[in-house]
Amino acid sequence: MELEKRLLDGDKRACARLISMVENNNKEAISLIKKLYKHTGNAHVIGITGPPGGGKSTLTDKLVKSLRDEGKKVGIIAVDPTSPFTGGSILGDRIRMNDLSLDPGVFIRSMGTRGHLGGLSKATQGAVKILDIYGCDYIFIETVGVGQSEVDIVRTADTVLMIMVPGLGDDIQAIKAGTMEIGDVFAVNKSDLFGASKTAREIKTMLEMNHNMDRIPPVMQVTALKNEGIKELLNEIKGHMEYLKENDRLNKRRESNARAEIINLIEEEILSLILRKNESVGVLDDISQKVALRNMDPYTAKDEILRAIDL
Amino acid sequence: MDRPIRVIVAKPGLDGHDRGAKVIARALRDAGMEVIYTGLRQTPEQIVAAAIQEDADVIAMSILSGAHNHLFPKVVNLMKDQGADDVLILGGGVIPEDDIPGLKEAGVEEIFTPGSATQTIVDFIKNNLKRD
Ligand SMILES: Nc1nc2c(ncn2[C@@H]2O[C@H](COP(=O)(O)OP(=O)(O)OP(=O)(O)O)[C@@H](O)[C@H]2O)c(=O)[nH]1
Ligand SMILES: [Mg+2]
Numbered sequence: 001m002e003l004e005k006r007l008l009d010g011d012k013r014a015c016a017r018l019i020s021m022v023e024n025n026n027k028e029a030i031s032l033i034k035k036l037y038k039h040t041g042n043a044h045v046i047g048i049t050g051p052p053g054g055g056k057s058t059l060t061d062k063l064v065k066s067l068r069d070e071g072k073k074v075g076i077i078a079v080d081p082t083s084p085f086t087g088g089s090i091l092g093d094r095i096r097m098n099d100l101s102l103d104p105g106v107f108i109r110s111m112g113t114r115g116h117l118g119g120l121s122k123a124t125q126g127a128v129k130i131l132d133i134y135g136c137d138y139i140f141i142e143t144v145g146v147g148q149s150e151v152d153i154v155r156t157a158d159t160v161l162m163i164m165v166p167g168l169g170d171d172i173q174a175i176k177a178g179t180m181e182i183g184d185v186f187a188v189n190k191s192d193l194f195g196a197s198k199t200a201r202e203i204k205t206m207l208e209m210n211h212n213m214d215r216i217p218p219v220m221q222v223t224a225l226k227n228e229g230i231k232e233l234l235n236e237i238k239g240h241m242e243y244l245k246e247n248d249r250l251n252k253r254r255e256s257n258a259r260a261e262i263i264n265l266i267e268e269e270i271l272s273l274i275l276r277k278n279e280s281v282g283v284l285d286d287i288s289q290k291v292a293l294r295n296m297d298p299y300t301a302k303d304e305i306l307r308a309i310d311l
Numbered sequence: 312m313d314r315p316i317r318v319i320v321a322k323p324g325l326d327g328h329d330r331g332a333k334v335i336a337r338a339l340r341d342a343g344m345e346v347i348y349t350g351l352r353q354t355p356e357q358i359v360a361a362a363i364q365e366d367a368d369v370i371a372m373s374i375l376s377g378a379h380n381h382l383f384p385k386v387v388n389l390m391k392d393q394g395a396d397d398v399l400i401l402g403g404g405v406i407p408e409d410d411i412p413g414l415k416e417a418g419v420e421e422i423f424t425p426g427s428a429t430q431t432i433v434d435f436i437k438n439n440l441k442r443d
Contacts, residue, residue: 013395016366024314087315088340094361095350101360108364112315112345 004032007134012107015134019109022126033129040132041254043075043139044241047153049119049182050163052145055189057096059163059224059233060140064097066234067138068105075107075131076100078142079120082112089113093142107131118152119143122268125156125261154182155260158253159240161233162186162217164203166195180206183217184240187233191221215243277309312443316344316436318369321358322351323386326376331404331425335371338429339436355385363393368440371432374404379414387418397441403427 006014021029048056057078064074078093091110100106109127116122120143131139143153153160162183186207188200204219218236222229244250275284287304290296296304320336322329329351336346347365349358362370370390374382383402390398402414403423411422420439423432 013363013366013393016364020314020317020366082315082345083340086341087343088345089315090336090340090346090348092348092350094347098350098353098357101357101364108361110345110347110365114315 003028004036007032007130010135015107015130016109018130019123019127022130023111023114023121023123025123029126029130033126033133036133037129040129043128043132043136044238045128045139045141045156045158046237047141047143047157047160048163049143049145049150049153049160050189051165054145054163054165055224056142056145056163057093059187059189059222059230060142061097061100062224062227062230063234063237064100064106064138064140066230068100068103071105072137073105073135075109075128075134075136075139076142077109077111077124077127077131077139079111079113079124079144081144082114082121084115087114107134107136113144116152119145119150120152120156124152128156150179150182155257158244158250159184159237161237164188164199165190166193166199180210185233185236186217186219187229188219188221189224191229192223192226196221274305274309283308312440316369316440317347317365317367318344318371318436319347319349319358319362319365319367321349321353321361321370321372322374323353323355323358323372323382324374324376324378325352326374327351328375329373331375332373335373335403335429335432338433339371342433342437344436355382355389358386359389359393359395362390362398363395367398368442369399369401369436371401371403371436374402374406377405379404379406380410383414383419384417391418399436399439399441401432401435403432 003014003018007018018029048060050056060076064076067074080089080091080093082089089112091112093110094108097108100108111121111124113121120141124141128139141153141157160182164186166188186203188196200219200221207216220229220233220236222233244253283305287296287301291298291301318339320332322332336348339346347361347367349361358370370386372383372386379402387400400419401421402419406422406424414422421435
């Protein structure tokens, strides 16, 4: 296991190769995670989401620089959508983080969603584990952006940082319920632009109206481009981890995340089993045709397919 | 190969135009590749660091400023220093005919000049990868 040793020694090429292997569902990488899983869980995993162009990458760059001043080792996973038509993608988040490329204590990886719909890629959680084993103290995950879907990030991160921008104004009322509920810390970025404090006030009001929360998330104003408000924001992110560590909250959050991850893995496995079996005998094609021609109903089709794999 | 090809598209040097690089990036994406676009004014060190962390199969660089004879071989050598010899390195941009043999000798696998059809580049990549 040469890769394992190199990963534990902090070798970036080994880390990069292993993340690719996880993305490609490689057995060797999975068994490495199995073996070393008990050593993970030390990293503070921070999910960053918000509207496209809101400054997620720029802000990540600044937060990470601040953590580097403290000597922390940091991993960044930046996810962008894959085209469902061509399977290709342009991953452009690195543009905002180029200064960090050469920092020995930072590892940046771009990922395409590759057909996964929850806002991250199927392999993001695996990549987080590799970076954890690699020794990162903090791992940032930039999602494809709010609105596309934010299910995955809540289930993957310890802390969700929700980025907003000024000028949302009345639109804040229209923001889907889910969006406001998943943020553990809010940041109004681009506070150099008009309307930032109004937006921050409106977000605060909305959060206070939510009576279910035993903790009202802080709303911070930042200007990532000018590196303003970054230390304060970072303190709130760390503060959230302190909060989680009280009263067993962190374990509970990670337990519910683990449950979701396990169910996900099972779903994937079952689906790929079904598709593999049926594709090879062309059953799925036949059945779909029958359903289209009204010769069979979809419920019976489902029963037939499940019977084919002996479930 | 049942995984997407990963390509770093980079603009080393000081020139401020990346239209050509963006056209290439889009063509490679449309051919089903994962393109990591790193933006303008990259140093060879930054390009290599990105290629390593992204576990890229290909580095595609474009230069208009005339610094190709220095910058392209620099990237090739830095990759060698990292022990990463399984990455296909390509150059493009405004490159005089006379410079091409020297660049190839230095380890740039192929040079594409502004007239090259994007399909030619796509095909070249697909046929010349150094790992599977
Ligand atoms: N005025 C202003 N512009 C900013 C600020 N932070 C980022 N920007 C600009 O906003 C644009 C988008 O920034 P990114 O960091 O790429 O935003 P993003 O949310 O990562 O974008 P996607 O990943 O494409 O969704 C860039 O042009 C940034 O320069 C800020 O504090 N103030
Ligand atoms: Mg971004």
